[in-house]
Amino acid sequence: MIIRDPTPLRESFLPNRIIHRDSHISALRETIRPLVEGTQARHAFIHGPTGTGKTCTSRYVSEGIAEETSLQSVYINCWEHSSRYAVLFRILESLGSALTAHRKGSAPDELILMMRKRLESSGLVVMLDEVDALTDFSILYDLILLERVSILMISNRDTALSGVDDRIRSRLSSMENIHFTRYSRDELIDILRDRADLGILPDKVPPTLMRRIAESSGGDARAALSMLMVAAEKAESSGLETIPDKLPEVGKIPEKDLTEHLNEYQRLLLEIIKERGEIDSATLYKELISASSRAGMEKIVDRTFRNYVSALSDRNLVKISGTGRWTRYSAQ
DNA sequence: CTTCCACCGGAACCGTGGGAAA
DNA sequence: TTTCCCACGGTTCCGGTGGAAG
Numbered sequence: 001m002i003i004r005d006p007t008p009l010r011e012s013f014l015p016n017r018i019i020h021r022d023s024h025i026s027a028l029r030e031t032i033r034p035l036v037e038g039t040q041a042r043h044a045f046i047h048g049p050t051g052t053g054k055t056c057t058s059r060y061v062s063e064g065i066a067e068e069t070s071l072q073s074v075y076i077n078c079w080e081h082s083s084r085y086a087v088l089f090r091i092l093e094s095l096g097s098a099l100t101a102h103r104k105g106s107a108p109d110e111l112i113l114m115m116r117k118r119l120e121s122s123g124l125v126v127m128l129d130e131v132d133a134l135t136d137f138s139i140l141y142d143l144i145l146l147e148r149v150s151i152l153m154i155s156n157r158d159t160a161l162s163g164v165d166d167r168i169r170s171r172l173s174s175m176e177n178i179h180f181t182r183y184s185r186d187e188l189i190d191i192l193r194d195r196a197d198l199g200i201l202p203d204k205v206p207p208t209l210m211r212r213i214a215e216s217s218g219g220d221a222r223a224a225l226s227m228l229m230v231a232a233e234k235a236e237s238s239g240l241e242t243i244p245d246k247l248p249e250v251g252k253i254p255e256k257d258l259t260e261h262l263n264e265y266q267r268l269l270l271e272i273i274k275e276r277g278e279i280d281s282a283t284l285y286k287e288l289i290s291a292s293s294r295a296g297m298e299k300i301v302d303r304t305f306r307n308y309v310s311a312l313s314d315r316n317l318v319k320i321s322g323t324g325r326w327t328r329y330s331a332q
Numbered sequence: 333c334t335t336c337c338a339c340c341g342g343a344a345c346c347g348t349g350g351g352a353a354a
Numbered sequence: 355t356t357t358c359c360c361a362c363g364g365t366t367c368c369g370g371t372g373g374a375a376g
Contacts, residue, residue, distance in 0.1 A: 281339070282338075300365090301366080303366075304365070310340095323371090
């Protein structure tokens with residue numbers, strides 16, 4: 001036995017204390033405070049590389065405040081809820097209005113009205129994770145106009161909001177800019193130790209392994225934790241008593257997570273691109289058509305193909321070089 | 333320099349499917 | 355049950371773009 005409880009090592013785990021993010025925590029608290037006090041709500045743009053604790057810290061702060069006060073807090077991943085309507089619906093759902101808000105058949109304005117009603121009694125913190133995945137930024141405007149809402153926009157690109165129009169931009173001009181930097185080696189060791197205490201039985205992880213993992217994960221806590229998890233699982237399944245002091249072989253991020261919500265055409269596209277190395281648009285489309293007909297799939301039109309490819313590049317699954325007619329695609 | 337070509341991507345449009353109201 | 359309303363994904367339409375060809 002090595003693993004006590006796998007959940008603290010998983011990405012989705014929300015710890016009850018956050019280490020090495022004190023200044024970020026207080027910045028976030030300051031952002032939300034006016035809402036608690038009933039004055040003008042403030043917003044924040046939270047950015048920084050993956051695995052630096054953006055999501056974790058935001059949830060920790062806003063869910064913590066929600067527990068102590070009448071404030072409510074909603075977390076939304078914009079990859080899963082990317083349209084204005086989907087975000088609105090998700091908010092209402094988590095406010096407990098799902099039964100009265102039906103999935104289809106009501107105009108967005110109705111949903112907003114419904115929300116306004118719910119917000120008479122309490123303020124709301126809306127976390128929009130991966131905010132650049134929104135297909136329609138007008139939801140930001142909707143939320144700003146509700147007044148009793150603090151928006152926390154999270155992204156790993158600091159240019160994530162470059163697409164918003166001036167009407168929204170000017171309303172957001174006073175928002176907090178909270179930047180998360182990569183963890184240092186020692187900070188990562190602290191985090192690993194903290195989670196290992198919760199998830200792994202005592203004295204199972206050699207301290208030197210912690211250091212190796214911290215050094216090789218490039219300041220990315222997510223990568224470090226998944227490495228530790230893999231090492232622990234491997235040792236346990238091969239019946240060892242302790243985890244060997246050796247870096248586990250682990251791909252950056254499990255492929256499945258990234259390709260989860262792709263359709264079958266996009267998966268085919270990825271296969272073709274991976275196989276060919278680098279490929280131009282026209283050939284890629286031809287290959288897709290022949291591959292898909294071989295697989296007994298419907299033919300898709302070239303415009304749809306372009307939509308799929310650009311979705312793939314938005315998700316950093318393919319790399320685009322060149323522009324216009326000379327665009328070439330390669331595996332990321 | 334002008335025209336052509338192949339592709340890009342915005343926008344309007346359409347079919348589908350789910351839920352609510354009649 | 356039928357009718358209506360709506361979001362969503364995909365298609366159609368079309369103007370834009372920039373190197374190649376004339």
